[in-house]
Amino acid sequence: MIRSASRILFPGQAAVLALASALCVSAAAQQSATGTSTPDSAAAQPSSTTPPPAAQPKLSQPPQEGFWGKVNPFARKKWVDRRLDPVRGELNELDEVNAKNAQDIKDVDARAQAGITKAQTTADSANQVATAAGQQAQQANTIAGQASGKVDQINGTVKGLDQYSQKNTVSIAFRRGSSTLNADDKKQLDDLATALTGHQGYLLEVEAHAPGAGSVGIQNSNRLAETVKRYLVVQHDIPVYRMHAVALGNAPVSAAETGDTKATPVRTSYVELRLMENSLAAQDGSTPRLTPSQTGAVQP
Numbered sequence: 001m002i003r004s005a006s007r008i009l010f011p012g013q014a015a016v017l018a019l020a021s022a023l024c025v026s027a028a029a030q031q032s033a034t035g036t037s038t039p040d041s042a043a044a045q046p047s048s049t050t051p052p053p054a055a056q057p058k059l060s061q062p063p064q065e066g067f068w069g070k071v072n073p074f075a076r077k078k079w080v081d082r083r084l085d086p087v088r089g090e091l092n093e094l095d096e097v098n099a100k101n102a103q104d105i106k107d108v109d110a111r112a113q114a115g116i117t118k119a120q121t122t123a124d125s126a127n128q129v130a131t132a133a134g135q136q137a138q139q140a141n142t143i144a145g146q147a148s149g150k151v152d153q154i155n156g157t158v159k160g161l162d163q164y165s166q167k168n169t170v171s172i173a174f175r176r177g178s179s180t181l182n183a184d185d186k187k188q189l190d191d192l193a194t195a196l197t198g199h200q201g202y203l204l205e206v207e208a209h210a211p212g213a214g215s216v217g218i219q220n221s222n223r224l225a226e227t228v229k230r231y232l233v234v235q236h237d238i239p240v241y242r243m244h245a246v247a248l249g250n251a252p253v254s255a256a257e258t259g260d261t262k263a264t265p266v267r268t269s270y271v272e273l274r275l276m277e278n279s280l281a282a283q284d285g286s287t288p289r290l291t292p293s294q295t296g297a298v299q300p
Contacts, residue, residue: 164203164276172228174269176211179223181231189228192273193236201278204238206245209253210269217249220269228271 170192172185181189196202206228210220225245232238250266 164278166274167277168275170273170275172271172273174224174271176269178269179220179227181227186231189231190236192275193232193238196238196275197236202242203276203278204232204243205274205276206243207272207274208245208247208270209250209266209272210247211250211266213250215249217266218247219249221249222247224269224271228273 170188172181172188174180174185206225208221208225208228210217210224212220222245225247229240229243229245232243233240248266253264253266
C-alpha cells in the first residue's frame with residue numbers, strides 16, 4: 001500500500017523539484033549577472049566621454065528612418081523638422097553665396113561706373129582743351145593773315161611813296177615876246193585849279209619853252225613858267241611845293257612827246273603843265289581827271 005502511494009506521488013514531486021531547481025538557477029544567474037555588471041558599469045561611467053553630436057545630414061543623403069530604412073508614413077513635427085533642416089542649411093548657404101555675389105557685382109559695377117565717369121570726364125576735358133586750342137589756332141591764323149595783309153599794304157605804301165603817273169596835260173600858249181596870260185589861258189588854268197581843289201597826292205610839272213638861242217631862250221622860258229605858277233598860287237592857292245618848274249629855252253621837244261620821228265625845234269613860246277598822280281593818294285579815285293576841253297594844244 002505504501003509502495004503504491006510512493007510510486008504514484010513520485011512523478012509530481014519530481015516535476016516540482018525540477019521547476020524549483022530551474023527557478024533557483026535562473027535567480028542565481030540573474031544575481032550573478034547583476035552583481036558583476038553593476039560595479040563595472042559604475043566604474044566605466046566616470047571614465048566615459050560625451051560622444052560628439054551627430055553631423056547634420058546632407059540633403060543628398062537618402063533617409064534612414066522607420067523600419068528597415070523606410071520612411072515613416074506617420075511623420076511627426078520633429079521628423080519633418082529633421083528632414084527640413086538640411087534643406088534650410090542648403091538654402092542659407094545659397095542665400096549667403098547669392099548675397100556675396102550680389103555685393104561683388106555691385107562693387108564691380110560701382111568701380112566700373114567710377115572708371116567710366118572718370119574716363120568720360122577726362123575725355124570731355126581733353127575735348128574742351130582741343131576745342132580751345134583749335135579756336136586759338138584759328139584766331140592766330142586770322143591775326144597772322146591780318147598781319148600779312150598789313151605788311152603787304154605797308155610794302156605797297158612804301159613802294160608807292162614816290163610813284164607818280166601822268167594823267168593829263170594842259171598847254172598855255174604865249175605870243176612871241178609876251179609873258180601875259182590872255183582870257184583863254186586863264187580859263188584853262190582856272191579849270192585846272194578848280195579840278196584840283198580839295199584833292200591830295202598830285203604834282204604839277206611846269207615845263208616852259210621859248211625860242212631864242214642860249215641864255216636868252218632860257219630866261220624867256222623861265223619868265224613864262226613863273227607867270228603860270230604865280231597865277232595858280234595867287235588866284236587859286238595851289239601850294240608851291242606841288243609845282244615843279246623847269247625853263248628849257250629853245251631845247252628841241254623829244255619825239256616821244258610830239259609823236260614825230262625826230263625831235264621838233266621850238267618856234268613858239270608855251271608852257272606845258274602835266275598832272276602827275278600818286279597811286280596811293282588816289283586809290284579812291286579822288287585824284288582829279290581833266291576833261292579833253294581842259295587839254296590845250298601847242299599853238300604854232
